[in-house]
Amino acid sequence: xxxxxxxRNITFKLWVQxxxxxxxxxxxxxxxxxxxxxxxxxEKTPGDIFIKGWIRTKRNAKEFSFMEINDGSCLNNIQVVxxxxxxxxxxxxxxxxxxxxEISGQLIESPGKGQxxxxxxxQIDIISVAPDDYPLxxxxxxxxxxxxxxxxxxxxxxxxxxxxxxxxMAYAVHKFYKKKGFRYLTAPLITGSDCxxxxxxxxxxxxxxxxxxxxxxxxxxxxxxxxxxxxxVSGQLSGEMFALALGDVYTFGPTFRAxxxxxxxxxxxxxxxxxxxxxxxxxxxxxxxxxxxxxLTQHALKxxxxxxxxxxxxxxxxxxxxxxxxxxxxxxxxxxxxxxxILQKAKTKFDYKVEYGIDLQSEHERxxxxxxxxxxxxxxxxxxxxxxxxxxxxxxxxxxxxxDLLVPRIGELIGGSQREERLNVLESRMDEMKLPKKDYWWYxxxxxxxxxxxxxxxxxxxxxxxxxxxxKNIRDVIPFPRTPGSIDF
RNA sequence: UCCCCAGUAGCUCAGUUUGGCAGAGCAAUUGGCUGUUAACCAAUGGGUCCGCGGUUCAAGUCCGUGCUGGGGAGCCA
Numbered sequence: 001x002x003x004x005x006x007x008r009n010i011t012f013k014l015w016v017q018x019x020x021x022x023x024x025x026x027x028x029x030x031x032x033x034x035x036x037x038x039x040x041x042x043e044k045t046p047g048d049i050f051i052k053g054w055i056r057t058k059r060n061a062k063e064f065s066f067m068e069i070n071d072g073s074c075l076n077n078i079q080v081v082x083x084x085x086x087x088x089x090x091x092x093x094x095x096x097x098x099x100x101x102e103i104s105g106q107l108i109e110s111p112g113k114g115q116x117x118x119x120x121x122x123q124i125d126i127i128s129v130a131p132d133d134y135p136l137x138x139x140x141x142x143x144x145x146x147x148x149x150x151x152x153x154x155x156x157x158x159x160x161x162x163x164x165x166x167x168x169m170a171y172a173v174h175k176f177y178k179k180k181g182f183r184y185l186t187a188p189l190i191t192g193s194d195c196x197x198x199x200x201x202x203x204x205x206x207x208x209x210x211x212x213x214x215x216x217x218x219x220x221x222x223x224x225x226x227x228x229x230x231x232x233v234s235g236q237l238s239g240e241m242f243a244l245a246l247g248d249v250y251t252f253g254p255t256f257r258a259x260x261x262x263x264x265x266x267x268x269x270x271x272x273x274x275x276x277x278x279x280x281x282x283x284x285x286x287x288x289x290x291x292x293x294x295x296l297t298q299h300a301l302k303x304x305x306x307x308x309x310x311x312x313x314x315x316x317x318x319x320x321x322x323x324x325x326x327x328x329x330x331x332x333x334x335x336x337x338x339x340x341x342i343l344q345k346a347k348t349k350f351d352y353k354v355e356y357g358i359d360l361q362s363e364h365e366r367x368x369x370x371x372x373x374x375x376x377x378x379x380x381x382x383x384x385x386x387x388x389x390x391x392x393x394x395x396x397x398x399x400x401x402x403x404d405l406l407v408p409r410i411g412e413l414i415g416g417s418q419r420e421e422r423l424n425v426l427e428s429r430m431d432e433m434k435l436p437k438k439d440y441w442w443y444x445x446x447x448x449x450x451x452x453x454x455x456x457x458x459x460x461x462x463x464x465x466x467x468x469x470x471x472k473n474i475r476d477v478i479p480f481p482r483t484p485g486s487i488d489f
Numbered sequence: 490u491c492c493c494c495a496g497u498a499g500c501u502c503a504g505u506u507u508g509g510c511a512g513a514g515c516a517a518u519u520g521g522c523u524g525u526u527a528a529c530c531a532a533u534g535g536g537u538c539c540g541c542g543g544u545u546c547a548a549g550u551c552c553g554u555g556c557u558g559g560g561g562a563g564c565c566a
Contacts, residue, residue: 059525066525079526097516112524137500137516138527144558145500200564234566259564260490272566351562362562415566460566473559474566485557 037074039107040117049107049119051078052127054155055099057138065093069103072154075161075306079110079118091126097138098130098155143476150480150489158315161307162477165300166465172299173252173273173461176292182248182275187235189254192227193439200258201230202268231256234458236390237443239276240419243454244446250275252461260484264473265411265463268482276456282392282401282418285455286378289405289414290331292459293376297326300468308468316470322408323468325375332377336360336399339368339379346372359386362411369406376407389429391417392453403457410467416457423447 033050053071063084068077080103082092095101105121112118135149136156146153153159177184190204206224220228235251242249255272275288300308301323312319334342343354343364348371352361360379369377381399384391391400405414420426426447430437437444465477475481480489 057527059523059528061523061525062521064524066528068526077526081524110524112526114526132517133499135499139500139515140527141500147558255566257565261564262490263562263564264560266565270566359564410566412566458566463566 033102035073036069036071036076036078039078039119040074040076042107042117045107045109045117047106048104050102050104051119052102053078053100055095055097055101057097058095060093065089067095069101070155070160072160074164075157075310079112079115080105080121080124081118082121082124086121086124088124088126092124094129095126096130096132096134098134098136100127100130101125102127143473147475147481154479157310159476161304161310162465162469162471163479165304165307165469166477168304169296169300169461169465169468170252172296172303173250175299176295177250177275180248182250183242183246185235185239185242185246185249185251186253187232187238187251187274189232189256190225190229191232192225192229193237200260201233202256202258204229204231233257234272235274236276236456236458239274239456240454241442241446243276243278243456244450244452247279248275248277262484264475265466266483267462267474267478268484270474270478271461273459273461274456276454278452278454280418280455281453282380282403282455285416285418285457286331286333286380286403289378289403289416289457289459290376293331293405293413293464294327296464297323297468311469311471319468319470329375331405332373332375334377334379335381336379336383337381339364342372343367357383357385365406365411366408369411370408374408376405376413379404379406384429387417389433389435390419390426392420393425393429401455405457407467409470410463413463413467414457414459416455418453418455421447421451421453423451 033052036051036053039049039051051069051071053069056068056070056077058068059066065082065084067080067082069080070077082089084093086092102125103119103121104123105119107117108120110116110118136152141156146156146159154163174184205218207218207222212218220226223229233255235253235255239249239251251272251274253271254269256269257266258268259266273292275292277284277288280288337356339360340354340356343350343360346367348367350361350363350367352358352363354364368379369375380401380403381394382402382404383398384393384400387400387402391402393400401418403414403416404412407413420429423444426444427437430440462474462477465471466474469477471477475483
C-alpha cells in the first residue's frame with residue numbers, strides 16, 4: 001500500500017517534472033529572438049515573434065503607440081504596435097528615441113501603408129531608456145556633426161548601411177581570392193625597413209620618453225628591436241617573398257602613413273588590399289585588377305541591395321550609371337605617353353602645364369577618368385624618375401612597368417607594377433636611387449634564387465567603399481578615422 | 490604644409506552687406522488629437538553669437554589674432 005503510494009508519488013513527480021521541462025523547452029523556443037532582417041523577409045507569419053532592438057521613433061496615439069524598432073541587422077525598421085492595455089504602458093508611452101527594448105507579440109500583416117509586417121505587442125520589456133540628451137534625432141544630420149559623435153553614428157541609417165557594406169566587402173575580398181586559389185598572407189605591421197616607400201612613417205618604440213629626454217637623444221640600440229622601427233606603409237615586400245613561394249597571395253590589413261595630409265581622401269590608418277602574383281606580367285596585373293573591381297562591385301549590388309539603394313537614392317544619384325559602366329564596359333588601358341598626348345591636346349585649361357616627365361596632377365587624372373573616357377582608366381609605363389626602385393624597367397630604358405587605376409570622382413584607386421625580377425637591373429636601379437642594398441639583402445635574395453616575373457598592386461579599401469557608396473569623405477567609410485590632430489574614440 | 494570658406498539654441502540654419510532689444514524650423518518638456526509612419530495641433534523651456542584682444546556711445550555684425558571644422562592643392566591608396 002505504502003509502496004504503491006510511494007511509487008505513484010514518484011511517477012507523479014516525474015510526470016510533473018518532464019512536463020515542466022517540455023513546457024520550459026517550448027517556452028524557451030518561443031522566446032528565441034529573431035533578427036529584424038529575418039522578420040522582414042518572412043513570407044508568412046509564424047504567429048509569435050520575439051525581437052530586441054533600439055527605438056528609432058515612436059508615435060503616440062490615445063489608445064496605442066507606434067514604435068519603429070531597429071536592431072542593426074538591416075536598414076529597415078519593424079513597426080511595433082503597443083496597445084494601452086499593456087501592463088507597463090505608462091512607461092512604454094515615455095520611451096524615447098535611442099532606448100532599447102525586447103518585444104514579444106504577434107507578427108501580423110500591417111493594415112497601414114508603408115510596410116508589409118508589423119508586430120502587435122503582447123509584452124514589451126524595457127532594457128534601457130535613453131535620456132532626452134541623446135544626440136541622434138529622427139531627422140537628417142550633417143556628416144560633419146556625426147563625425148563628432150563617431151561612437152553613435154553607426155546607429156543612423158546611412159552609417160549603419162556603410163558599415164554593413166564594409167563588412168560584406170571584406171568578406172567578398174576573401175571569397176574572391178579563395179575562389180581564385182590565392183593564399184591569404186598576414187604581413188607584419190611593425191617593420192624595420194624605413195625605405196619601404198615614400199611617405200612619413202609612424203615610429204614604434206618601447207623606450208620611455210622621459211629617459212630619452214634625460215639622455216637628450218634616442219638610442220635605438222637600446223630599443224625593443226635594437227634598431228629604428230616603424231609601422232608598415234605597405235605589405236608589398238612581404239607579399240613578393242610569399243608570392244615567390246606560394247604563387248598567388250594577397251594581404252589585407254591596416255596600413256599607416258604619418259603624412260600631414262588634410263584631404264577628403266587620406267587617413268593616417270587605412271586598410272589596403274595587396275595581391276601579388278608570381279609568373280604574372282603587367283597585362284595580367286591589369287586583368288586581375290579589373291576582375292577584382294568588377295567582382296566586388298557586383299557582390300555589393302547583389303548582397304547589399306537595400307543598403308546600396310540608400311546611396312543611389314539619397315547620396316549620389318549617378319551611382320547606377322557608374323555601376324553600369326564598371327560592370328558592362330572594358331576599362332581603358334593606355335600608356336603615360338599616350339595620356340600626356342591626350343592632355344596636351346585637351347581644350348581644358350589646366351593649372352599645371354602638361355609635359356612629358358611630370359607626375360600627373362589630380363586635375364589631369366580627373367580629366368582622363370571623368371571627362372575624356374568617363375570610365376575607369378589604367379595608366380601604364382610611367383617615366384622611371386617618378387616611380388620607386390622595384391618597378392620593372394621597360395625595354396625603352398626610360399619607362400617602368402607601373403600601373404595606376406584612375407576612377408571617376410576617386411582618382412587613384414589602385415597603384416601597382418610588374419616588379420623588377422632581374423637582379424642586375426634591380427641593383428643598378430637601387431644604386432641610381434642611392435638605396436642601401438645591404439638593408440635589402442633578403443629582398444635581393446629573392447632575385448638571386450629562382451627569380452621569376454611577378455606583379456601586384458595595392459587597392460585602398462576605403463577608396464573602393466567611397467566609390468561604390470558615393471560618399472565624398474574617406475572619414476565617413478572607416479569606423480573611427482585617424483587624421484592629423486584627431487584621434488578621438 | 491599652402492590657398493579659400495565657415496563657426497549663432499541639442500541639430501540645421503537666417504540675421505553680418507548698411508553696427509542699434511537674439512530669431513526660425515526640427516528636437517526636448519507639458520497637454521490635445523489621430524492606424525500613425527521625418528505624424529499632426531497648441532503651449533513652455535532653451536544662448537559664453539568659437540576663444541582672446543581692439544575700434545565704437547553701442548559689436549553676433551567692423552579690425553587683429555588664436556582654435557576648431559569644411560572644400561581645394563601637394564603626397565598617395
